[in-house]
Amino acid sequence: MERILRLLNGSEDIGRGLPYWAIFAAVLALFIAVPLYLSEFAAYNVSFYLLNIPMALGLCILWGxxxxxxxxxxxxxxxxxxxxxxxAGNLINHPLGTLIGSIGGIIAAMVLAGIFGYFVFFARVQTWIVPILTLVLTLLLETFLGQTAGYQWRVGTVQLGGYNGMTGIPSFQLGSYVFSGYAFFYFVLAIVTVSYLLCRALVxxxxxxxxxxxxxxxxxxxxxxxxxxxxQWIAFVLAAALAGLSGxxxxxxxxxxxxxxxxxxAAALPVIWVAVGGREKLLAAVIGTYALNWINYKLSSSGNQYALVITGTLLVAVMLFFPRGLVVSLFDLVARIPAKRRAHGE
Incomplete structure (x- = not known):
C-alpha cells in the first residue's frame, strides 16, 4: 500500500501531497453529484466529454x-x-455478450498495435517517421472500412455498413442490467478515474x-x-489499449x-487535445481533453460551423506562445509565485 501511495504521489505529474488530493477528491465528488444538478440527458453528454480521456492518456504516455x-x-x-x-452484436442474447465484446475489442486493438509496433520499433524506424506511418495506418483503415457497404461485408449477423457505419451496437450490460443514462455516466467516470490513477502510478x-x-x-x-x-513497444501497445478503451x-x-x-x-484531434493541455503531464492532458471536447460539442450543437477552425486556431496559438501546453504553463506560473515571494522576503 505504501508503494502504491508513493507512486501516486510521485513528481512526474502535476500536483502531489494533501492539498492536491483534497482538490482531486472535491472535483471527483462534484462529478459524482452530477444527478443533483444535471438532467440524465446532460449527464449523458458529460459522458462524451469524459470518454476520450483514456485515449489522451495513452498518447500522453507515448508522446509526452x-x-x-x-x-x-x-x-x-x-x-x-x-x-x-x-x-457483442453476434452475442446479443448472451448475458455476458457485451463484456466478451469489450475484452475482444481491447485485445484486437492491442494485437494490431503489437504487430505494427514490432515492425516500427524493432526495425529501428527513426522517430520522425513514426507519425507518418501511424497516419498511413489510420488512412488505410478508414479507406478499407469505407468499402464495406455491400452485403458480403457481414460478420455473422452484423453488417459493417461502409461509410454509413455500423449501427445498432449494443450498450454495455451485465446480465439484464443495461448501463444507460446516469448508470453509463458513472461507468465512464469510474473507468476514466481508474485509468488516470494507473497511468499516474506508471509514469x-x-x-x-x-x-x-x-x-x-x-x-x-x-x-x-x-x-x-x-x-517503446510496450508504451505503444499500452497507448493502443487505452485508445481502444475510449473506442x-x-x-x-x-x-x-x-x-x-x-x-x-479524427486522427488530429487527440494530438490537439494533448498538445493544448500539455503533453508532458497526464493531468494537463486530462484537462485539455475534457475542455476541448466540451468547447467543440457546445459550438457544434449551437450550429457554429467554425468549431474546428476555432480548435485549430487555439492549437496554433498555444504552440506559439505556450509550447509546453496551456495547462502546464499555467501550473508553472502558479508554482513560481511562492518562490518569487520568498525571493523578495515577503
Missing part, C-alpha cells in the same frame, strides 16, 4: 513521456469499436523513469543497458461507429 508521436490512436479506437460491435514507476530517459536521449539510455525497443466507451455511448471516426480529422 516516451517521445514518440502517433497519429494512429484513432485506428485502435476504431478497431476496438468495430470489434466490440461485431462480437512515477521505474518503467516511467526509463521512458523519460528514452525521450531525453534514447542512445544514452540504451548504452546504460536498457532495451529501449521493448519499452469501446464511444460505441456504447452512441451505439454506432463510422469510418470517419478513424479518418484524418
Amino acid at each position: 513521456y516516451c517521445g514518440t508521436l502517433s497519429f494512429g490512436q484513432v485506428a485502435y479506437f476504431g478497431v476496438a469499436g468495430y470489434a466490440y460491435g461485431i462480437i 512515477n514507476s521505474s518503467f516511467g523513469k526509463v521512458l523519460l530517459a528514452i525521450r531525453e536521449d534514447a542512445l544514452r539510455t540504451e548504452t546504460l543497458g536498457y532495451d529501449i525497443r521493448v519499452r 469501446l466507451l464511444y460505441v456504447q455511448w452512441g451505439n454506432y461507429i463510422t469510418p470517419s471516426q478513424v479518418g484524418l480529422l
Whole structure:
C-alpha cells in the first residue's frame, strides 16, 4: 500500500501531497453529484466529454513521456469499436455478450498495435517517421472500412455498413442490467478515474523513469543497458489499449461507429487535445481533453460551423506562445509565485 501511495504521489505529474488530493477528491465528488444538478440527458453528454480521456492518456504516455508521436490512436479506437460491435452484436442474447465484446475489442486493438509496433520499433524506424506511418495506418483503415457497404461485408449477423457505419451496437450490460443514462455516466467516470490513477502510478514507476530517459536521449539510455525497443513497444501497445478503451466507451455511448471516426480529422484531434493541455503531464492532458471536447460539442450543437477552425486556431496559438501546453504553463506560473515571494522576503 505504501508503494502504491508513493507512486501516486510521485513528481512526474502535476500536483502531489494533501492539498492536491483534497482538490482531486472535491472535483471527483462534484462529478459524482452530477444527478443533483444535471438532467440524465446532460449527464449523458458529460459522458462524451469524459470518454476520450483514456485515449489522451495513452498518447500522453507515448508522446509526452516516451517521445514518440502517433497519429494512429484513432485506428485502435476504431478497431476496438468495430470489434466490440461485431462480437457483442453476434452475442446479443448472451448475458455476458457485451463484456466478451469489450475484452475482444481491447485485445484486437492491442494485437494490431503489437504487430505494427514490432515492425516500427524493432526495425529501428527513426522517430520522425513514426507519425507518418501511424497516419498511413489510420488512412488505410478508414479507406478499407469505407468499402464495406455491400452485403458480403457481414460478420455473422452484423453488417459493417461502409461509410454509413455500423449501427445498432449494443450498450454495455451485465446480465439484464443495461448501463444507460446516469448508470453509463458513472461507468465512464469510474473507468476514466481508474485509468488516470494507473497511468499516474506508471509514469512515477521505474518503467516511467526509463521512458523519460528514452525521450531525453534514447542512445544514452540504451548504452546504460536498457532495451529501449521493448519499452517503446510496450508504451505503444499500452497507448493502443487505452485508445481502444475510449473506442469501446464511444460505441456504447452512441451505439454506432463510422469510418470517419478513424479518418484524418479524427486522427488530429487527440494530438490537439494533448498538445493544448500539455503533453508532458497526464493531468494537463486530462484537462485539455475534457475542455476541448466540451468547447467543440457546445459550438457544434449551437450550429457554429467554425468549431474546428476555432480548435485549430487555439492549437496554433498555444504552440506559439505556450509550447509546453496551456495547462502546464499555467501550473508553472502558479508554482513560481511562492518562490518569487520568498525571493523578495515577503
